[in-house]
Amino acid sequence: MHPLREDRDVPGWLASHGLPGLVDLHVHFLPDRVMTKLWDFFDDALTHYGTHWPIRYRLPEDERLATLRGLGVVAFAPLVYPHKPGMAAWLNSWAGDFARRTPDAVPTATFYPEPGAADYLAEALSAGARCVKAHVQVGGYDPRDPLLEPVWGLLAEAGVPAVVHCGNGPVPGAHTGLDVFAEVLARHPRLVAVLAHAGMPDYAGALDLVARYPNVHLDTTMVGVAFSEAMAPLPADWAGRLADVADRVVLGSDYPNIPYDYVEQLRAIADWASADDRLGPAFLRAVLHDTPARLLGLPR
Template identity: 75%
Template sequence: MNDADVPGFLASLGLPGLVDLHVHFLPEQVERKVWAFFDRARQEYGTEWPIRYRLPVPERLAILEKLGVRAFAPLVYPHKPGMAAWLTEWVLDFAARTPGAVPTATLYPEPGVVDYLGEALAAGARCVKSHIQVGGYDPRDPELDPAWGLLAEAGVPVVVHCGHGPLAGRYTGLDVFEQVLARHPRLVAVLAHAGAPDYSGALDLVERYPRVHLDTTMVGVPFNTSGAPLPADWTARLASVADRVALGTDFPNIPYDYATQLRAIADWAAADDRLGRDFLVAVLHDTPRRLLALGEQPGETS
């Protein structure tokens, strides 16, 4: 399957389209810096990372539409204090003027975080991004505790990059974020990249906390399997939490085509009789749609 095959693949499943929980659109000046970082990937990560969809915004949106992505969460994230509020303002505006984009927000441990996060939720934000690795912050920081509580009460999902992949940070590690979950067990947390490279530990959290989910971003793709191989019991364990796995891709910042992620997910479904079509429908559409509350009010393009 390549990108041109994706619409036919969706039709074979009887799906109206894809709902992608993990996509990135950023202000131009921030995006330039992010792409410059990936240009240095060999120095940073030890491997080249050519961005597959390094294109102007209108062209990227046209690609998503052609692929059949009917709704997506444009995620933004700060790397220092003072960024989260204006990034949230920017992405709320982007979503308001972009068909298919779901309003999102972000956060950082700083004074006022509950205020701007609360304003974003009141403005319709349906997903929040927390990037612990890039932000370099402790998710247990007392400044964030009321923010986690606010999200838990609202039932708004937070896509949290808390795993050690691709590089460990000072506060990464599923054991660190589990302390947040222990304090806020009703938090709807989506473990970005399925907690890579600790996939087994991420599944443990999904089993222990009924509102924790995984996203599929870069999971099981050839680019990633040498550094973060899936455990032997991956598909067997997915079968028991099949309704808590959501499509994520990291579009546009991936070094391969969009269909590569879908092929990986389809391979999991084919590898275990307990998965199959129902699993694919849940991962590619129903679960991310539920998480983004798309059934409550219009959010998808036609």
């Protein structure tokens, strides 16, 4: 029987592996009215994505935080993202306030291709933001937009990780595709980029970018769980391919906006670790704690 069956199994499992807790690089907390609109969108996921997407942790903010902590999450990046101009600076202000009142939340920021984007992002970084989210699909923008050139340059210079949803999953967007974002990396090769959802569904292309650029990482968000396997299955040699980039894979969950229990993501990662002798406990510790902690600038 698998040791990870339910969420309540997670703390004991972490302790059995000597892990100090989970560091989740891909979590979403948003202003209440924005989160409500997002959940309304997922309620109609059958129209948008061709599948039902019931939000598993559709709870008030304080209960969502308590659930994360009960799972053993000791730090997380509460990612925010805009879907239109004039929204990013406001979200950055909200994210800063959220981090100040939530000790285990790392300050984050976002941006949109608009005049002044580099200025308000620089302000957020000066205020302590240590992770940035770029959602190419939801924003409907081209990451190669000239208005974003100073933004990518600023992030590359600062070494602040950008979690970038640029893959074609769950459905292609106007400017999604790893080949598009690869042009950004070609111009900013020092950029610390985390490919959200491991580039789903183009897992091979994501691994190629990791091999090509030393600061590119993958996050595990929704990767390898039954819900995603039905739409975008992993290649059969996935665990073996991770062995070559084991220090550049980080835990991401998409909590709370997932249609299954949080434990399912951890079970998938644990199964990868046991599928290849080169992975094992060292891989688990790197993915679940050490690598995301390093990217987020957490104290050792």
